[in-house]
Amino acid sequence: MEPLSAPPPIRRLDPQDPIPAREVVLGVPTNGNGAAGAPAAGGFTAAKRSIAAPQFSIRRMEVDKVSIHYGAKEAVKGVSLPIRQGEVLALIGPSGCGKTTLLRSLNRLTELTAAARLTGSIRLDDVDIRLIEPTLLRRRVTMVFQQPNPFPMSVFDNIAYVLREQGSRRTKKKVLAPQVHSALQRAGLFEEVKDNLDHPALKLSGGQQQRLCIARALAAEPEVLLLDEPCSALDPQSTAVIEDLIVKLRDDVAVVIVTHNLQQAYRIADHVAFMYLGDLVEYNSATRLFNAPAQERTREYVSGAFG
Amino acid sequence: MAPSVATPPPERPQAAPPQGKAPTKAVEGSSTWSMLDRIGLAFCWALGLLFCAIAVAIVVYLFLQGVKFLKLDQLTTPAATGFSETETGGFSDALIGTIIVAVMGISLALPVGIAIAVWLVEYGRPAPLARVTELTIEAIAGIPSIVLALFGTVIFSSTALGFLSRSNEGVVFGRSFFAAAAMLSLVALPLVVASTRQGLESIPRHVREASYAVGKTKAATIRRILLPTARPQVATGMILGLGRIIGDTAIILVLLGATQNFAPVEGAVFPFDYLRGAGTTLTNFVYEASPTGNLNQPQKAYAAAFVLLLMVLGLNAAADLVHRRARKAGTWSH
Ligand SMILES: Nc1ncnc2c1ncn2[C@@H]1O[C@H](COP(=O)(O)OP(=O)(O)OP(=O)(O)O)[C@@H](O)[C@H]1O
Ligand SMILES: [Mg+2]
Numbered sequence: 270m271e272p273l274s275a276p277p278p279i280r281r282l283d284p285q286d287p288i289p290a291r292e293v294v295l296g297v298p299t300n301g302n303g304a305a306g307a308p309a310a311g312g313f314t315a316a317k318r319s320i321a322a323p324q325f326s327i328r329r330m331e332v333d334k335v336s337i338h339y340g341a342k343e344a345v346k347g348v349s350l351p352i353r354q355g356e357v358l359a360l361i362g363p364s365g366c367g368k369t370t371l372l373r374s375l376n377r378l379t380e381l382t383a384a385a386r387l388t389g390s391i392r393l394d395d396v397d398i399r400l401i402e403p404t405l406l407r408r409r410v411t412m413v414f415q416q417p418n419p420f421p422m423s424v425f426d427n428i429a430y431v432l433r434e435q436g437s438r439r440t441k442k443k444v445l446a447p448q449v450h451s452a453l454q455r456a457g458l459f460e461e462v463k464d465n466l467d468h469p470a471l472k473l474s475g476g477q478q479q480r481l482c483i484a485r486a487l488a489a490e491p492e493v494l495l496l497d498e499p500c501s502a503l504d505p506q507s508t509a510v511i512e513d514l515i516v517k518l519r520d521d522v523a524v525v526i527v528t529h530n531l532q533q534a535y536r537i538a539d540h541v542a543f544m545y546l547g548d549l550v551e552y553n554s555a556t557r558l559f560n561a562p563a564q565e566r567t568r569e570y571v572s573g574a575f576g
Numbered sequence: 577m578a579p580s581v582a583t584p585p586p587e588r589p590q591a592a593p594p595q596g597k598a599p600t601k602a603v604e605g606s607s608t609w610s611m612l613d614r615i616g617l618a619f620c621w622a623l624g625l626l627f628c629a630i631a632v633a634i635v636v637y638l639f640l641q642g643v644k645f646l647k648l649d650q651l652t653t654p655a656a657t658g659f660s661e662t663e664t665g666g667f668s669d670a671l672i673g674t675i676i677v678a679v680m681g682i683s684l685a686l687p688v689g690i691a692i693a694v695w696l697v698e699y700g701r702p703a704p705l706a707r708v709t710e711l712t713i714e715a716i717a718g719i720p721s722i723v724l725a726l727f728g729t730v731i732f733s734s735t736a737l738g739f740l741s742r743s744n745e746g747v748v749f750g751r752s753f754f755a756a757a758a759m760l761s762l763v764a765l766p767l768v769v770a771s772t773r774q775g776l777e778s779i780p781r782h783v784r785e786a787s788y789a790v791g792k793t794k795a796a797t798i799r800r801i802l803l804p805t806a807r808p809q810v811a812t813g814m815i816l817g818l819g820r821i822i823g824d825t826a827i828i829l830v831l832l833g834a835t836q837n838f839a840p841v842e843g844a845v846f847p848f849d850y851l852r853g854a855g856t857t858l859t860n861f862v863y864e865a866s867p868t869g870n871l872n873q874p875q876k877a878y879a880a881a882f883v884l885l886l887m888v889l890g891l892n893a894a895a896d897l898v899h900r901r902a903r904k905a906g907t908w909s910h
Contacts, residue, residue: 378785408791414782421805421905430787436796471906482786489790502909 323539326355329523330375330410330493335389337370337379344370346547347389352493354523357515359538359555361531363570366544368527372495375525376410377403393493411486412495416502417478419470419485424462427470427481428452431488448488456484457514476507483514487522494518496526500533512537531571535559543567635885642882645875651883655836655861661873667880669837670861673753674822674887676850677832677857680757681764681821686814688761689768694798696769697776717766721759725830728759732831741852742841749833753851756832763824764817771816775809776802780908811898815891822887825859834860858884 330352337345345367352358352375360368370379377398379385391398398406419427425442428449433440449466453459458480462468470481479499486494496515500508515524516537528534534541534555541558543551543566551558551567562568606614650666658664692709700706716724732741733750741752779802787797803810828834833854840849856864858880863869865877 376789378789381785381788403788404791404793406791407789411791412786412789414786414789416780416782416908418780418783418786418908420783420787420801421902421907430792430800431790435793436799438800469905471908475909485786485790495789 323355323519325520326353326539328352329354329394331392331395332371332375333390333392335371335374335387335391337367337374337388338386339370339382340384344547345374345544348542348544348549349389350542350549350552352523352525353540354492355520356539357519357524357526357537359534359541360525360527360544361529361534361541361570362544362550364529367547368544369497371544372497372525372527373412375493375495376407376412378407378412408489409491410493410495411489411491413479413482413486413497413499415498417475417482419473419478419481421469421471423467424453424470424473424481425449425466427485428488431485452484452488453481455487455518456480457510458484474507476503476510479503479507479511480514483511487518491522493523493525496524498527498529501529508533531559543570545570638878638882638885641875641878642885644878646879646882650876650879654838655856655871657836661875664871664873664876667858667861667865667876667883670856670858670880671883673832673838673855674857674859674884676753676855677757677760677828678818678821680753680851681760682814682818684758684761685764685768685817686810689765689813689817690772690803690810692765693769693772693776694803697773698794698798698802713766713769716762717770720826721763721824722826722830724759724762725827728755728827728831731755732758739852742839742854749854751831751833751854753832753853753855756827759827759831760821760824763820763827764814767816767820768810768813771809771813772806775806778809779805783908808895808899808902811895815895818891819888822857822884823859825863828857828860832856832860834864836864 328351332348332350334347334349335345336347348371362368373379374387375391429445432445432448450459500511518524538555541555542549545566551562551564559571562571606617651671652668653666654669655667656665696706729750732755733748735748738748740754742749784797787801834856835854838850839854841852844852862877862880865871865873867874
């Protein structure tokens with residue numbers, strides 16, 4: 270395996286995948302009045318979309334009729350949806366509806382649970398992920414967890430661990446430094462930690478730890494980034510920093526984020542998938558899903574959550 | 577819904593502040609406890625103080641006796657046969673013997689124990705095999721060391737293992753540093769396994785997954801993340817194990833020969849001549865030098881016991897250092 274040069278992302282334009290229309294955008298004031306042009310059907314005016322429409326969107330992953338069982342319990346029921354680079358996809362839904370399960374199946378982490386069974390197929394650039402060796406797949410599809418979980422080593426070593434070959438410690442720090450710095454920069458953490466990269470990572474603040482985890486996930490040069498409620502343990506300010514970061518990342522990697530915070534989904538996602546009891550109830554653009562949901566269930570969930 | 581106009585909370589009866597001295601801080605006092613709880617509390621205090629007193633008494637007594645009777649040349653002169661205190665020498669062979677069995681025993685127990693713990697926590701499949709392994713380790717922990725020693729004589733007296741001890745005309749003596757260290761490693765093994773397991777199990781699952789989620793193999797995760805994180809607990813297990821090895825007497829008596837001095841095997845190459853031969857340790861020396869032993873020189877017993885105590889205290893300090901350093905690295909928030 271070549272650890273230091275991950276395969277460059279293959280960026281193909283999918284002809285079947287039209288670039289989303291500009292009208293999706295709410296945050297860019299078109300008539301000096303922000304969201305005025307948006308339909309108010311769902312009464313969703315609490316938050317404004319703060320980002321511009323995606324410049325492009327390329328289909329990278331394809332979830333195709335995926336069902337996941339834990340023993341006899343079906344946690345995900347026949348879900349199909351696309352995951353595109355250039356966009357942020359948010360998974361929302363009540364607790365226990367299978368968001369985490371679906372997310373973890375995208376880089377075959379569900380396989381670590383002995384009871385879990387997956388049917389259907391998930392494809393990355395048209396290759397079934399079951400055919401990709403798990404460690405290679407997980408470098409292309411990396412994940413950030415709900416709990417900030419840096420490794421108990423220095424900030425530098427946290428990133429270096431990802432860059433080095435499996436168990437090796439041989440590659441010199443000096444050789445790795447540029448890559449480590451760039452990963453920290455992409456995660457917006459470099460300025461804060463550049464003077465003490467030897468500081469133990471677990472002594473950083475929660476928000477810094479989570480950004481370090483994002484930097485770690487980015488150091489592998491992934492093509493898809495999975496985030497499972499990355500802000501749930503953080504204060505509003507750290508959350509804002511991470512949200513900005515996610516939006517910046519969407520051009521380079523396909524981003525999938527699970528969140529319980531509907532405002533957050535509305536702020537940063539381009540497409541939103543609403544799940545309920547394992548079913549994918551609605552997959553739609555963020556604007557439409559929040560303002561004019563196609564399904565009654567979605568309307569209830571979205572409006573219920575906002576009073 | 578919250579009422580639009582907040583109503584003031586109902587007045588609470590306020591306890592009148594005690595007259596005289598102004599209170600600086602309100603604390604929960606046991607005066608509000610039930611009688612039974614108060615008696616229990618008093619009992620706990622009394623017992624706690626009693627045991628502290630006993631422990632302190634032992635350490636202080638050994639310390640004073642040790643300082644009084646320990647002479648530095650005792651550490652460098654081997655024991656000898658003689659009639660007076662000055663003729664019988666010191667206990668350097670016993671000291672070196674203790675160090676040898678400790679090093680040999682723990683260097684067997686540590687890798688095996690860590691490997692077993694890693695397998696149990698990180699693999700543990702097939703489940704029945706894991707259960708059997710667990711039960712075996714528990715059984716070993718429960719076996720008195722004299723029984724292990726007896727079992728050891730059977731094994732190490734076999735002709736096939738004659739190269740590990742002295743043999744004479746086909747009869748294998750079966751007592752040597754090899755034999756004693758092998759059985760002593762079994763005494764330490766359950767402690768290493770238990771402590772390492774505890775260390776590994778205290779690492780949240782998502783930390784492992786974070787390593788897998790950047791494409792690391794299980795082996796790399798174990799080597800670079802899990803074992804380094806569990807290092808303090810591994811150290812604790814190692815120190816507890818060393819303490820048990822150093823403190824054991826039964827196995828020394830039965831499997832080391834418990835001679836007064838080293839009894840190297842003639843004709844073998846160093847260091848195997850010594851390791852194949854019989855020997856002694858500090859615990860055995862303390863026993864021999866105590867009033868019940870053959871030597872009956874209690875002053876030397878105190879001196880040797882003092883050295884033993886220093887070794888154990890040194891080990892504890894080392895474990896403490898590892899823990900303190902780990903605490904500096906921080907831990908996950910839950
Ligand atoms: N390891 C497991 N073994 C058995 N059942 C599981 C396991 N993990 C999850 N489940 C079940 O699968 C269902 C979906 O769980 P999942 O964690 O995906 O939900 P979620 O949408 O992420 O919930 P939350 O919002 O609370 O994180 C739940 O009913 C849960 O009980
Ligand atoms: Mg979840």
